[in-house]
Amino acid sequence: MARPAYEKPTLVRNTIGLMNKAGRRADLDEESSLDGIPVTKLCAEFGSPLFVFSERRLRAKIQEAKDALARRHPKATLCWSYKTNYLDAICAVHHQEGSLAEVVSGMEYEKARRLGVPGDRIVFNGPAKTRTELERAVQERAIVHADHMEEICLLERIAAERGERPTVGLRVSLDAGVHPRWDRFGFNLESGQALQAARRIARGGRLNLGGLHTHIGTFITEPAAYGRSAATLAAFAGAVEKDTGARPTHLDLGGGYASTNTLGSQYHSGALAPTFAEYAEAIGSALVDAGDGTTPLLPLLVEAGRTLVDDCGTLLATVLSVKRLGDGRRAIVIDAGVNLLFTAWWYRLNVVPARNTGGFIEETVVYGPLCMNIDCIRESVALPDLKPGDRLSISPVGAYCVTQSMQFIHLRPACVMIDPRGRAHVIRRAEVLEDLTGPERLPEYLRLEGMREPGAVRRPAETGPARRD
Amino acid sequence: MSRTDFDPSALRALAISETGFVFDPRTGHSYSVNGTGLAVLSGLREGLDLPGIARRLYEQFEVEDATVEEDVALFAQRMRDFGLGVRPGTAG
Numbered sequence: 001m002a003r004p005a006y007e008k009p010t011l012v013r014n015t016i017g018l019m020n021k022a023g024r025r026a027d028l029d030e031e032s033s034l035d036g037i038p039v040t041k042l043c044a045e046f047g048s049p050l051f052v053f054s055e056r057r058l059r060a061k062i063q064e065a066k067d068a069l070a071r072r073h074p075k076a077t078l079c080w081s082y083k084t085n086y087l088d089a090i091c092a093v094h095h096q097e098g099s100l101a102e103v104v105s106g107m108e109y110e111k112a113r114r115l116g117v118p119g120d121r122i123v124f125n126g127p128a129k130t131r132t133e134l135e136r137a138v139q140e141r142a143i144v145h146a147d148h149m150e151e152i153c154l155l156e157r158i159a160a161e162r163g164e165r166p167t168v169g170l171r172v173s174l175d176a177g178v179h180p181r182w183d184r185f186g187f188n189l190e191s192g193q194a195l196q197a198a199r200r201i202a203r204g205g206r207l208n209l210g211g212l213h214t215h216i217g218t219f220i221t222e223p224a225a226y227g228r229s230a231a232t233l234a235a236f237a238g239a240v241e242k243d244t245g246a247r248p249t250h251l252d253l254g255g256g257y258a259s260t261n262t263l264g265s266q267y268h269s270g271a272l273a274p275t276f277a278e279y280a281e282a283i284g285s286a287l288v289d290a291g292d293g294t295t296p297l298l299p300l301l302v303e304a305g306r307t308l309v310d311d312c313g314t315l316l317a318t319v320l321s322v323k324r325l326g327d328g329r330r331a332i333v334i335d336a337g338v339n340l341l342f343t344a345w346w347y348r349l350n351v352v353p354a355r356n357t358g359g360f361i362e363e364t365v366v367y368g369p370l371c372m373n374i375d376c377i378r379e380s381v382a383l384p385d386l387k388p389g390d391r392l393s394i395s396p397v398g399a400y401c402v403t404q405s406m407q408f409i410h411l412r413p414a415c416v417m418i419d420p421r422g423r424a425h426v427i428r429r430a431e432v433l434e435d436l437t438g439p440e441r442l443p444e445y446l447r448l449e450g451m452r453e454p455g456a457v458r459r460p461a462e463t464g465p466a467r468r469d
Numbered sequence: 470m471s472r473t474d475f476d477p478s479a480l481r482a483l484a485i486s487e488t489g490f491v492f493d494p495r496t497g498h499s500y501s502v503n504g505t506g507l508a509v510l511s512g513l514r515e516g517l518d519l520p521g522i523a524r525r526l527y528e529q530f531e532v533e534d535a536t537v538e539e540d541v542a543l544f545a546q547r548m549r550d551f552g553l554g555v556r557p558g559t560a561g
């Protein structure tokens with residue numbers, strides 16, 4: 001008879017509430033393949049760690065959001081928030097599905113243009129637009145939302161120089177009952193600054209009034225908050241029209257819709273997050289209620305980011321070592337750290353073994369490879385006994401992880417996308433050392449000629465007289 | 470005579486199920502152990518020393534890497550930390 005496989009002997013003290021977390025659990029989720037491709041095959045072919053995106057899931061998410069909006073608003077358009085994930089392939093999928101680009105910097109603007117997005121399909125937000133960037137945006141008829149009064153003045157000067165009358169919208173901060181309240185971006189509504197700015201644009205004689213934009217915060221799990229912001233923004237649009245005679249061209253309700261990730265502070269699993277339909281319902285009914293029943297609703301833009309892409313991304317990683325900490329807890333070190341998983345600092349990411357080891361499940365600390373104390377992916381997650389070389393899948397990591405990843409100590413890994421037919425495509429190759437050293441310049445006098453041959457390090461005596469001090 | 474620093478009567482007092490549930494009636498604490506952990510506990514109860522227990526694990530299980538001695542020592546240390554199987558009053 002075959003002997004059972006050896007596992008390190010494990011002893012866990014049961015505590016109330018954790019009873020079911022130690023021992024053998026039959027209900028452990030496994031994710032041994034992604035869109036039909038075994039995790040082991042993906043890692044063998046493309047390396048580890050590895051970001052894997054599901055095109056099928058991404059298209060389904062976008063379609064679901066579009067349908068949800070279309071059922072509740074006659075003229076709603078999704079805008080892809082580039083900062084969430086601006087890999088070309090991800091952006092291209094969004095644009096193929098009809099989304100505009102929403103950018104917050106000149107670099108993102110350029111990236112969208114380079115991909116083939118026309119200027120008039122780019123929403124240009126952000127608190128730090130330069131003169132050159134604004135000149136280009138005006139020339140290419142981008143949808144600009146001004147962040148502060150100096151920007152409006154700058155746009156007036158650009159308009160005068162060009163002899164044009166560009167359309168300029170406003171970013172508005174408002175009280176939607178969300179904490180913390182985001183009021184550092186745009187013009188505040190309650191204090192009257194937003195109305196002042198709208199008057200300046202509408203009556204200044206150089207610009208046309210564009211749309212009104214607001215972004216109330218991030219990872220907001222309460223759809224009603226969007227109902228309140230939609231109602232407030234719509235009422236403000238009415239007030240602006242009454243005051244200035246100019247009707248805003250659109251309302252833009254920004255992003256911040258929750259993904260199925262779980263915040264560190266959340267008690268319930270993020271899988272219970274509202275669906276996009278619930279957000280769309282709150283927005284749609286608030287806008288209908290705010291209308292007079294006869295005037296057509298203003299076109300609506302929505303800048304959903306994480307809710308669309310987070311669940312479409314998984315990071316595959318490999319166990320490097322297994323150890324016991326001084327206090328007896330089990331810990332594993334894996335080849336992916338907070339350099340790739342920035343969001344691990346505020347989410348409890350799912351960490352799941354790629355194969356069912358059948359081993360003894362125990363609360364385990366998951367560390368990255370960075371040689372820094374802050375490099376912890378999970379303080380505690382129920383994992384079976386693992387061995388070096390075992391693969392793990394970490395999810396959801398589709399939002400912000402790639403764009404905020406750092407080249408720190410380790411080169412960044414490849415990203416692949418699995419198409420709806422189950423074929424994997426490299427959408428960003430793994431970095432090589434030249435990607436890091438390419439932009440560097442070593443001043444001539446710092447060249448280490450003497451270190452070329454082993455043992456040829458020059459001693460101070462050979463380089464000059466010894467200092468006496 | 471025990472050939473380890475564990476206390477035979479404390480070890481005998483433990484209620485150990487085949488599924489790896491361990492109850493210590495002296496403290497009221499319960500523990501979960503895996504298959505190899507069970508083997509270590511029964512080895513201790515039989516009075517084996519730690520190297521003897523490691524040898525038994527090599528025989529009973531399909532071992533790929535050779536860290537069994539260290540693993541057994543760590544397990545024993547965890548028992549001491551929890552005050553499991555040690556003389557009353559010496560519980561950690």
Ligand SMILES: Cc1ncc(COP(=O)(O)O)c(C=O)c1O
Pocket residue numbers: 081083084102125215217218219254255256257303304305306307399
């Ligand atoms: C202006 C704007 N729109 C949209 C987004 C996307 O946010 P999220 O990914 O939370 O939906 C952000 C993110 O901060 C933003 O600043």
